Amino acid sequence: MYLIYQPEGAEEPQRFLYKPQKLMAPEREALERRSKMDFSDFTKGVLNGNAVCRRALLWVMLKRQHPVMKFEDVDFAWDELRLEYSRQELTLMRDQLIDAGNADPEQIDSLNREIATAIDEQATEGKALPPIAV
Numbered sequence: 001m002y003l004i005y006q007p008e009g010a011e012e013p014q015r016f017l018y019k020p021q022k023l024m025a026p027e028r029e030a031l032e033r034r035s036k037m038d039f040s041d042f043t044k045g046v047l048n049g050n051a052v053c054r055r056a057l058l059w060v061m062l063k064r065q066h067p068v069m070k071f072e073d074v075d076f077a078w079d080e081l082r083l084e085y086s087r088q089e090l091t092l093m094r095d096q097l098i099d100a101g102n103a104d105p106e107q108i109d110s111l112n113r114e115i116a117t118a119i120d121e122q123a124t125e126g127k128a129l130p131p132i133a134v
Contacts, residue, residue, distance in 0.1 A: 002084045002119060003054075003061055007076060016061040017121065018046075018083070027060050034059070034071060046083070054081060087118040 006013035020043045023031070028039050034056040035042045045053035058081060059074045085093070094111040097103040 001086060001089060003057055004082050004084055005058055005061075005076070005080060007080050015119070016058075018057065018061075023060070031056050031060060051078075085114070085118060086121040087115055088121050090115045090118050 001018045003016040003018045004013045005016070020039070031042050031053075032039055035045060035050070035053050037045060037053070042053055042056075046057055055074055055076075056071070058076070059069065059071050062074065063069045090111055094108060094115065097108065097111070
């Protein structure tokens with residue numbers, strides 16, 4: 001999954017590969033402190049559009065490039081930040097729907113269209129991981 005940040009006026013968006021299982025322990029702890037949620041709930045909050053969770057995640061990603069950045073310095077319009085599934089994640093979702101045996105053909109077609117334009121995960125090893133940490 002990618003966290004996409006494109007502030008107004010920016011020509012190109014910044015793409016951050018977001019794999020909850022690959023965050024470092026201090027990053028996870030910082031996210032838990034900021035969101036006041038355990039990490040499992042935090043990952044669900046990111047997917048569900050929780051503003052504090054998404055702001056905290058953007059802060060952690062930007063902090064990798066700018067180590068002195070403070071949480072309070074992260075401010076954005078809601079339409080400047082979004083999540084996008086990778087091609088591998090979308091393919092996994094489609095295959096799980098098909099395997100379940102009750103897939104809606106329109107839903108499968110929609111996923112196939114998204115897969116066609118989705119970004120490959122960088123340096124993907126093995127299968128796609130779910131975007132929620134358990």
